[in-house]
Structures are given as C-alpha cells and as structure tokens.
Amino acid sequence: MRKSKSVFVCQMCGYESSKWLGKCPSCGEWNTFVEEIKEDFSSERGDIIITEKPVPKRLSEVSYSEQGRVKTGLEQFDFMLNGGLVGGQVLLVTGEPGIGKSTLMLEIAKTLSKLGKVLYINSEESNEQVKMRAERIGLKDEDIFLYPEITLESISENLLSKDFKFVILDSIQNVLSLRFSSSPGSVTQVREVASRIAEITKYKNLITFLIGHINKEGAIAGPKTIEHIVDTIIMIDQDPKGSYRILRTIKNRFGPTDNISVYTLTSRGFKEVFDFTLVSKDSPPLIGSVICPVLEGVRAVAIEIQTLVTQTQFGYPKRTSDGIDVNRLYMLTAILDKYLDTKLSMYDIYLNVTSGIEVRETASDLSVLFSILSSLKNKEIPRDVGIFGEVGLGGEIRSVPFFELRINELVRLGIKKVICPKGKNYSFPNDINAIQIDDIYGVLEFFR
Incomplete structure (x- = not known):
C-alpha cells in the first residue's frame, strides 16, 4: 500500500514544509504555500521509465562532432x-x-x-x-x-x-x-x-x-x-x-x-532581421541623448541612452535608471563630482535606455557621462557620434573587449565620429574620425 502524507509546497521555489507558513524560508516570498498530497512511489519509478541501465564508458571512447549539429x-x-x-x-x-x-x-x-x-x-x-x-x-x-x-x-x-x-x-x-x-x-x-x-x-x-x-x-x-x-x-x-x-x-x-x-x-x-537596429542616426539630435554600441552575447547592438538632469526639489537628490544598474549610475555621478566638480548633488538624474535592453556591461560608462553632461550643460550631441568605454574610479577611461565589433556596428549605422578609450593596437576605417581619450578630463573638453 502506498504511503501518503500532506505537505505544503512553495509555488515559487518548491520548498516543502509539514505545516503552512506565511513566508517561505527558502525564497522569502509570502503566501506561496499550497497543500499537496505526497505519495511514496520510490518502488515504482524505475519500472516506468527505462529498463536498460547505462554502463561506465571511457571518455576517450566517446565520439562527438561539431558537424553533427x-x-x-x-x-x-x-x-x-x-x-x-x-x-x-x-x-x-x-x-x-x-x-x-x-x-x-x-x-x-x-x-x-x-x-x-x-x-x-x-x-x-x-x-x-x-x-x-x-x-x-x-x-x-x-x-x-x-x-x-x-x-x-x-x-x-x-x-x-x-x-x-x-x-x-x-x-x-x-x-x-x-x-x-x-x-x-x-x-x-x-x-x-x-x-x-x-x-x-x-x-x-x-x-x-x-x-x-x-x-x-x-x-x-x-x-x-x-x-x-x-x-x-x-x-x-x-x-x-x-x-x-x-x-x-x-x-x-x-x-x-x-x-x-x-x-x-x-x-x-x-x-x-539581419540589419537589426534600435536607433536612427537620421533623427534630430536631442539634449542628453547618446548612441552607444553594447554587446549582446557575441553581437554588437547600438542603443540610445537618454538622461534628464533637473534641479532637485528636496534635500536628497533622486537617481532613477531604467536599463542600467542604478548603483552604476551612483558611481558615475560620484566620479563626475570628484574630478569635474559638477555638483550633481543639487540635481535629480533620470536615465533611460530607450531600446528597452538591459545593459549588463561597463562599456556604456563613457556614454552615460556624456549623456549626463549633455543634459546638465544643455548641449546637444550630434547623431553621427558613437561613444563607448569603461570609466574607472580614478577617472581613467579603460579599454573594453570586442573593440572591432563595436566599431563595425557604428560604421553600419553610418556613424562618422567615434569617442572611445586610447589604445595602441586599435585600427579604424578611413572614413571614421576617432577621438581617443584616456581620462575624464577629455570628456569635459567636448563641452567647452
């Protein structure tokens, strides 16, 4: 005869309890426990599926070919x-x-x-x-x-x-x-x-x-x-x-x-769709809007980062970010305050990646800085400019991986000017005007 018992199972993570709980101790969710009847089928399971059991095999004897996909x-x-x-x-x-x-x-x-x-x-x-x-x-x-x-x-x-x-x-x-x-x-x-x-x-x-x-x-x-x-x-x-x-x-x-x-x-x-793009180079330039190539797997995709900087109405400035980690935004604003004395503690900052893509890498740091300063100083950035690079805590601009993939994506969009980190081995197409900067002070030069 099968043994059965009543258990309460969390519908979010599968945690089991002998009694109902308001909060799941495993995943922390509330009101997710549902009562279920659990029966012991341990003696039956092996007969239902597979009768032929596998045997150990030497790794060198296992054959596999990528052409077999x-x-x-x-x-x-x-x-x-x-x-x-x-x-x-x-x-x-x-x-x-x-x-x-x-x-x-x-x-x-x-x-x-x-x-x-x-x-x-x-x-x-x-x-x-x-x-x-x-x-x-x-x-x-x-x-x-x-x-x-x-x-x-x-x-x-x-x-x-x-x-x-x-x-x-x-x-x-x-x-x-x-x-x-x-x-x-x-x-x-x-x-x-x-x-x-x-x-x-x-x-x-x-x-x-x-x-x-x-x-x-x-x-x-x-x-x-x-x-x-x-x-x-x-x-x-x-x-x-x-x-x-x-x-x-x-x-x-x-x-x-x-x-x-x-x-x-x-x-x-x-x-x-082979010529996928989420931005348009031909749209009019906007204050606080920057084009940045980011990686999605092994594919470069150009996105548009927009920032709105407004004077705060409260004692504590607000930071809102959609598409980029808000903690990264806090760090970048601190770098601007430290080295460029932008006094961003007096302003609220709202950042948005218009394509809806979640940016998971740091290559967008330099674009975020340009976007913030563009809105702060009320100066447009031309639509034929692409910007990317990582920003360090010392104000230095660091190189990023897959440099050529990013450049090729910008060229495909018709971008004529690229602002990026300095690098000895970087090569650019003849029709690209490359501006390489090595620290945050080079960013400020663009807005003088």
Whole structure:
C-alpha cells in the first residue's frame, strides 16, 4: 500500500514544509504555500521509465562532432545556439503570452520534419487550432504528428515506444502526472514532468523543446529546478514598440550565453532581421541623448541612452535608471563630482535606455557621462557620434573587449565620429574620425 502524507509546497521555489507558513524560508516570498498530497512511489519509478541501465564508458571512447549539429532552418537561431541543435538536448522556450512561442516552434518543426519524425504535444490547443496556425505559416505535408495529451504517463509511453526524433511540448505547465494529486502547473507537477521528459530525451537521444510560461515578475514559472534540468533556456522578448521579437539564450550548455537573434512576427510567421537596429542616426539630435554600441552575447547592438538632469526639489537628490544598474549610475555621478566638480548633488538624474535592453556591461560608462553632461550643460550631441568605454574610479577611461565589433556596428549605422578609450593596437576605417581619450578630463573638453 502506498504511503501518503500532506505537505505544503512553495509555488515559487518548491520548498516543502509539514505545516503552512506565511513566508517561505527558502525564497522569502509570502503566501506561496499550497497543500499537496505526497505519495511514496520510490518502488515504482524505475519500472516506468527505462529498463536498460547505462554502463561506465571511457571518455576517450566517446565520439562527438561539431558537424553533427542539427540545423533548424533559421540562420540566426542556429547561430544563437552555436551552430545548431545537439542530440539529447532539452530546450526551454519561454516568454510573454502571445509573443509567438507556438508559432516559432511550428516554424522550426517545418525544417526538422525533413530530418525525422516530429511529435508536437499540443496540451493547450486542439488539433484543429494547431492546424490553422500551421497552414497560416505554410506548413502542410511535413512529417509532424499532433498529440493532444496532458498526462505524463501517456506521453512517456509514446516517446519510448515510437521512433520520434524531435519532440515539442506545448506547454509544460499544462501537463500533469497521475502520480500526484496537485493540479497542472504546480511546482511538484512541473518538476516531475521536466525531469521525466529530460530523462527520456537523454536515453533515446531525442531533441526536445519545452514551451514554458512566465510569472507576473517576468521569471520562468515553476521551480528553479527546471532551469537546472534543461540544457538550454531561450527567452523571447520584444522591443517597446512591439516591432521585433528578440530571442536570447540565458543558459546554454553547448555554447555561449546571452546570444541574441532578432525576428519580426508577420501573418506568415517569423521573419529573420539581419540589419537589426534600435536607433536612427537620421533623427534630430536631442539634449542628453547618446548612441552607444553594447554587446549582446557575441553581437554588437547600438542603443540610445537618454538622461534628464533637473534641479532637485528636496534635500536628497533622486537617481532613477531604467536599463542600467542604478548603483552604476551612483558611481558615475560620484566620479563626475570628484574630478569635474559638477555638483550633481543639487540635481535629480533620470536615465533611460530607450531600446528597452538591459545593459549588463561597463562599456556604456563613457556614454552615460556624456549623456549626463549633455543634459546638465544643455548641449546637444550630434547623431553621427558613437561613444563607448569603461570609466574607472580614478577617472581613467579603460579599454573594453570586442573593440572591432563595436566599431563595425557604428560604421553600419553610418556613424562618422567615434569617442572611445586610447589604445595602441586599435585600427579604424578611413572614413571614421576617432577621438581617443584616456581620462575624464577629455570628456569635459567636448563641452567647452
């Protein structure tokens, strides 16, 4: 007879307690505990999944080739994944509702179906609904099988007994295991479904896509465990105007992270954007506005940094930043006060990255200084000027990595003047006017 007991599970992190708690001691969230019935299936689990056990194998006997990566047919998507998909890989694709997760999966399934059978587990939609979307993007006679199932046991049986090569589960939050009494989407169910599907994927050397939801905070819904189970996590965002879909790898065991690929979502599906830009050189110059090239993975993207400096109405100056760490803004304003005597303690500063991209590197420091001084001194910076560089606490301007990538991005936009750190080995195109500065006093020269 199975042993069962009542436990309270945090729906944010999966922490279990024998009694209800107002605040989770693990993640610190409030009112997240839900009662679940937990049963002991320890004697049954091994019989459900895999009967053939793996044996130890010498590392030198394991063969692998980069040429064996599977192409999805989307050039930027493959580049983002360091060349394509790998056998046994489990990918989690997540994003806001309606952002195009299911459409993207059908686009990829269209190409993958030419390489092997694709099982599309449509746990949220009927076969007819998926068929309508497939016809809209031009997918008709491909080797794709629809399977409207929500129970993990039935899905596992089909994956183990059939010869599918690719699997798409849409979505993981809607699938449940009959071994647990909790509802679909709960921490226990999501953790069980993810671990079981990943186990089968590794055993049969499949390639599996899991579509996941996000919560109201913008984080991946479900326990943190799911992020450790999968091999790759792809987040789909959109720019503030909704024109672009930006795919970013926030975890990748088979390549670099933070790579991005950019698409537009049309009535015919996803369309790749190769000349992606978030700024326009031809727009009129604005006070406090600066163009800066930043890195997204191994790709340079030009962004626009805007700053508004106004006299404070209170005793304590306000610092607000959207897109750049506010602590970095505090540090840069302190450097300006220390070496240039700008007296910014008398002013409020509001900083914004207009593209909506979160800047995670320090190469934007010099651009922020120029943006602050532009607003403070009420002087415009021409739109054909690109600025980048790291600022040290001693007021020195430091070099940044991937210098050529940044310069090439500015050249592509038609930028004619670049303000950057000094460097002996830096080379510039003939039509670029490069102004290299080595300390913060060189910034002030621009505003004299």
